[in-house]
Amino acid sequence: VRDTLTAPPARTQVPLRHLTGPHALDRALIEHVLERAAAFERATEIAAGRLSGRLLATVFYEPSTRTRFSFEAAMHRLGGQVLSAENATGASSAAKGESLEDAIRVIGGYADGIVLRHPEVGAAERAAQVSTVPVISAGDGPGHHPTQALLDLYTIKKELGRLDHLRVGLAGDLRNGRTVRSLALLLSRFPGNELVLISPPALRMGEDVVGSLEEAQQDLRETEDLGGAVADLDVLYQTRIQAERFESSEEYERYRGVYVVTSEVMRRLPEHAILMHPLPRLGEIDPLVDDDPRSAYFRQARNGLWVRMAVLDWAMAR
Ligand code: CP
Numbered sequence: 319v320r321d322t323l324t325a326p327p328a329r330t331q332v333p334l335r336h337l338t339g340p341h342a343l344d345r346a347l348i349e350h351v352l353e354r355a356a357a358f359e360r361a362t363e364i365a366a367g368r369l370s371g372r373l374l375a376t377v378f379y380e381p382s383t384r385t386r387f388s389f390e391a392a393m394h395r396l397g398g399q400v401l402s403a404e405n406a407t408g409a410s411s412a413a414k415g416e417s418l419e420d421a422i423r424v425i426g427g428y429a430d431g432i433v434l435r436h437p438e439v440g441a442a443e444r445a446a447q448v449s450t451v452p453v454i455s456a457g458d459g460p461g462h463h464p465t466q467a468l469l470d471l472y473t474i475k476k477e478l479g480r481l482d483h484l485r486v487g488l489a490g491d492l493r494n495g496r497t498v499r500s501l502a503l504l505l506s507r508f509p510g511n512e513l514v515l516i517s518p519p520a521l522r523m524g525e526d527v528v529g530s531l532e533e534a535q536q537d538l539r540e541t542e543d544l545g546g547a548v549a550d551l552d553v554l555y556q557t558r559i560q561a562e563r564f565e566s567s568e569e570y571e572r573y574r575g576v577y578v579v580t581s582e583v584m585r586r587l588p589e590h591a592i593l594m595h596p597l598p599r600l601g602e603i604d605p606l607v608d609d610d611p612r613s614a615y616f617r618q619a620r621n622g623l624w625v626r627m628a629v630l631d632w633a634m635a636r
Contacts, residue, residue: 335633337454338442339462340503347632348504352472354628355621362395365627368635369398375429377421378456379406379436384597385456385466388622389433392630395623401429419448426450431634434458452633460494460563466596467500469625473618474553477592483510487547489577490516490557490602492523494564497596498557499527506536514547515540518576521559544577548586554579555594556602579603584610594618 336342358365374393376386382404390400403410412421418436422445425432432449434442435456442455457463475481486505488498492515502523505511513536515523522528522540531538541547548554556579564570579593584607587593595603595615607613 334446334449334452336442336446336449336452337464337629337633338446339455339458340464340467340500343464343468343504343507345507348468348471348507351468351625351628351632352475354631355468355472355624356476358395358627358631359621359624365396365631367397368631369393369396372398372430372634373401373428374398374431374433374630374634375401375403375425376433376456377403377406377410377425377435379412379434379441380457382435382456384619384622385435385463386433388619389454389456389465389626389630391623392626396627396630398430398630398634401425418445422449422453431630454629454633457496459496460499460560461496462500463496463596464500465622465626465629466497467504468629469618469622470497470501470555470594470596471504472621472625473594473614474592476621477614477617478552478590481505481511482508484552485512485514485550486553486555487514487516487544487551488523488555488557489544489547491521491559491563491573492517492557493521494560495557495596498555499523501555502527502531502536506531506534512537512539514551516542516544516547516577518542518573521573545583545586548583549588551587552591553594554583554587554591556599557596558598558600558602561600575601577602579607581606584612587612 376389378386393400426449431452433454433456434445437459439459439461441458446453455464492498559573561570592612592614597619
């Protein structure tokens, strides 16, 4: 008779489904997640009980509204439960100097999956290296934000009916904006898209992403001129200047307000196009344009729920 207190049960080794960056998302997986998200949106009842008895830890070393709440709502809607560290920097043992790796090893003993937001590029990948449960990135500093990019694709598909042969303008702080860095890479998985990168020279998208796009022979144009670019776009994706990533407040002030989407900009945007923003916004979209039917950013935030349900279902369902 096996001593059940000392002998671990036999386990089949199934690779864990981590989602630590856009490299993990090939076109087949993107399409699977988007289809599953659409199914959850059409019929929420099919989600009931899918993750019943499972626990998700949401571990956030940086502030969040949308990502944390939507992941937690998604887990509850799938029938699971949540352990939450909404301020892991100040209120976990990170404040005593514990390493990320040790924290992840320990939390993985209590939870069946971990959603991690951290200020350091590569943190989610480091966590995945030591984790015994799936790790899903909720943003790693100015690195990447893969589930935001998935919900952005979901929004584009829902609003415009396709993910290919689109001209997409990504505007603002492309150096530090992790959402646009991930979105550019995911858009390059679909044929015929053209990316227009709109930023001041100092806030250009990093060579790591631009190099990958060029390697994938992605049609790419860079400009500083927002007004000149909008007239032939299908999607204008505006971003916040990321104050928290600048070395000084003087440098941030130099770029704050560099691009503002006003009613005048919206007059130039084609009638069929949409305006997106990952939010939070800080003055870079005039609230006067909120009622324009092309302003999709609050619908976009809402879509995070369905997409994160699909991501958790993919990563954690038995
Ligand atoms: N878009 C986004 O990541 O928002 P939060 O920082 O509020 O999660």
